[in-house]
Amino acid sequence: MQETRLDIDRIRAARRVIAPVFLDTPLYRCEALEPGLGCAVSIKLETANPVRSFKGRGSELVAHLLTGERAVVCASAGNLGQALAWSGRGRGLDVTVVASRFAPATKLDRIRALGARLELVDGDHELARERAAAIARHDGIRLVEDSLDIETCEGAATIGLELVAAAQPFDAVLIALGGGALATGVGHVLKALAPEVEVICVQPLGAPAMTRSWHERRVVTTDSTDTIADGVAGRYPIPAVLADLLLVADDAVLVQEESITTGMRMLLDHAGLVVEPSAALGIAAIREDRDRFAGRHVVTIVCGGNVDVAAYHRWVGAT
Amino acid sequence: MQETRLDIDRIRAARRVIAPVFLDTPLYRCEALEPGLGCAVSIKLETANPVRSFKGRGSELVAHLLTGERAVVCASAGNLGQALAWSGRGRGLDVTVVASRFAPATKLDRIRALGARLELVDGDHELARERAAAIARHDGIRLVEDSLDIETCEGAATIGLELVAAAQPFDAVLIALGGGALATGVGHVLKALAPEVEVICVQPLGAPAMTRSWHERRVVTTDSTDTIADGVAGRYPIPAVLADLLLVADDAVLVQEESITTGMRMLLDHAGLVVEPSAALGIAAIREDRDRFAGRHVVTIVCGGNVDVAAYHRWVGAT
Structure with missing residues (x-):
């Protein structure tokens, strides 16, 4: 592939610098989620650490x-x-x-x-x-500067190394798309070491700047955002990050707010996880396009779990 | 120490047999829980795997x-x-x-x-x-036979190896006590390799047979149990397991149902985890005896997350 700003050797070296509490996070099939989704789903869990995100x-x-x-x-x-x-x-x-x-x-x-x-x-x-x-x-x-600074991308990219080392092969990975550090990081490693895996970025319809930019192959900004997924609600994509994303992502899709809250509720009920909206984007994407994923093994990165308790319960409608 | 039925070399060897998805589970400080508990709390998370328990x-x-x-x-x-x-x-x-x-x-x-x-x-x-x-x-x-069969104890004991390898030292570990596999397993490893750590078993007041047996140093049975903590609600302690527990536990305490549900709610709100009642026994024990733990670093093993959704929400009172 053409070269992104990221480097596999630096990413491998990063593992020696990052506190172990953030590395080698759980990656596991969650069969209880699957009847509602129609495909095999594995969770890469980035919330069980001192800061509850990747x-x-x-x-x-x-x-x-x-x-x-x-x-x-x-x-x-x-x-x-x-x-x-x-x-x-x-x-x-x-x-x-x-x-x-x-x-x-x-x-x-x-x-x-x-x-x-x-x-x-x-x-x-x-x-x-x-x-x-x-x-x-x-x-x-x-x-x-998140996503622009190479350390933020290459740090996130260590998730990719762990995915590539997974015992079970998988067909696609769903990655929350905001500034792009997570998507370019994980995408870079997968395209370098497991190019057969489809790299799919997911963003809310209410904060579509980076996804639109990816599809138009040029920076597209928006005047505002309207989503509960605060973690991915940027308006000004960074050109250098977009350039990398164009090289490593196979697709970028937009999902509705209702799918995000449904995804959050599914992760609560069937995986026992309280996640922030950004972390449910992958489940939302499967829900909105079941045919695309039917029968495949999909990994979704559960990237963060920091939510206001009251807002969370309002969103998921727990009673 | 006197010899239990467990063996450190066999426990170490068990790591090579157990599917990696169950091993090297997250162990992390959860500072968001601490203001409500008055001590440093780390979670050993046993729910992020395909069966959501240890x-x-x-x-x-x-x-x-x-x-x-x-x-x-x-x-x-x-x-x-x-x-x-x-x-x-x-x-x-x-x-x-x-x-x-x-x-x-x-x-x-x-x-x-x-x-x-x-x-x-x-x-x-x-x-x-x-x-x-x-x-x-x-x-x-x-x-x-859970807890009687040595594999069930030595499998659980691999958690102890991971605790001993922790980057941060800790003062006490809180272990849900039911049949005793988890408590004797983890306790055995800690007493062998980190004897300075206090091993504290926690059981519900409504299912106290093993705890009473530990205190009386003989098997005490009960006619019934009355607790939401279904995972630890036995009535007939197994003599061989009690004998091991007497060698490796420093204490065994009983907690009220209300403390269990409060603990579940705390883990939901501050750690983002849906846990079954047994997995909240450690937090319940800290809540009931804050002075004992004040200023110390306590590890609690979050041992399972399988709950009926409706009962769970009723217990934690989420709105």
Whole structure:
């Protein structure tokens, strides 16, 4: 394949740097989910760790490479902020996180609890990105840009190495698509080491910028987003990330909000997992296109579990 | 220490026989739980696998040693039955499971879905044990007796090896106590390799037979049980298992039903995990004796996640 910005040898080396608590996460068939989906489904579970998302893989790599520095700043929809706070705390690194004041309260609370300085902006994630960049310039400290910075992609890519090493072969992997770190990371490894696996990105219809960009092969922005999947609700795709995604993704699909909440409920009832909306995108994609997946073995990456409790129960309609 | 029936070398060897999907399960600090508990809490997660409980470790060992046999029978409260069905299916072994008709429907459904023959008895787990023994005698096949059969203990004991290898030291481990396979298994390994760790067994007040037996150092039976924690609701402790437990447990405590449901709710809200009542016994024990654990680092084994959805939501009071 044409070359992305990612490198398999660096990704392999990343495993030696990332705290083991984020690596070698569970990968298992969940047959209880399957009657509702019509295909074999395996879960790659990225929520059973101290920050309840896959972002620790990338933040560990970032923090390791910052050894000797005093401070770092990032914009975050909530999960990168927690992960960077966790990785920085263990290394004596001052972490500033800029987030939207509309981010889930539980994500913001956890960022503070992990000892990071949290600054809220009165706008969405794109405004938080601008503010984080301004802080970095003013303070002369490293700005971590999710999906643009190669460490965030190559950290996430270590999931790909674990998928490739799976005991059971699989036909397709469903990956939540936001900024693109997870999709380009996992996609790169699969295309390099298991090119027969179909790499399918999934985004909400209400936040379609990256998916539209992938289909049109050029950056397409949107004026707003309208989805409960806060973790993937960007409006401005990053050109370099899109270029990588064009090389490693076989498809990018959009799903409805109702499918996302149905997916969340299915993961609750049949897998016993509380997941954030982004983590249910894969199940949502199967629900919306059963014929495509019928009889195949599909892996879905359950990428995060940080949700506000009240909103979660409202969404899944638990009684 | 005095010798139990378990053997560290056999336990180490068991790791090579057990399907990797059951091994090296997540072990991680869950700081979001801690404000409500007053101590550092780590979760050893045994639910992210194809049968959603730790029982696959033992069933794999049983099934491996039955290579060449055609059939096997066990009594089960539900989790061993699923695990043995899973392990038998992959090896062409006919599995019969005898269970109480009052066992959670979801456990019974999963046993059937995994291809085992399920026979229900009109009584509790102790009656199922009698019936399974009768089937084994009649059919001339192997009877698997949970906690009595050394494979079930040594399979569970592989959790202990993983705890001992943990990156972060810990002060105590909380273990659900039912028949005793999990407690004697994990306890044996800790007493052998990390004797400074306090091994604390936890049982519901409504099913106290093994705990009372441990305190009185002789088998104490009860006429009935009254607890939602179906996985640990035995009435007839097995003498050989009690003898082992006396050698490896530092304490055995009883907890109230309300503490169990509170623990389940805490694991749902702060760890994102749907657990069965037995898996919340550790959190319940901390809640009931905060002073004992204050400032310490406690590991709780989240041993199973198979619950009836409706009962679960009723117990945790989710809205």
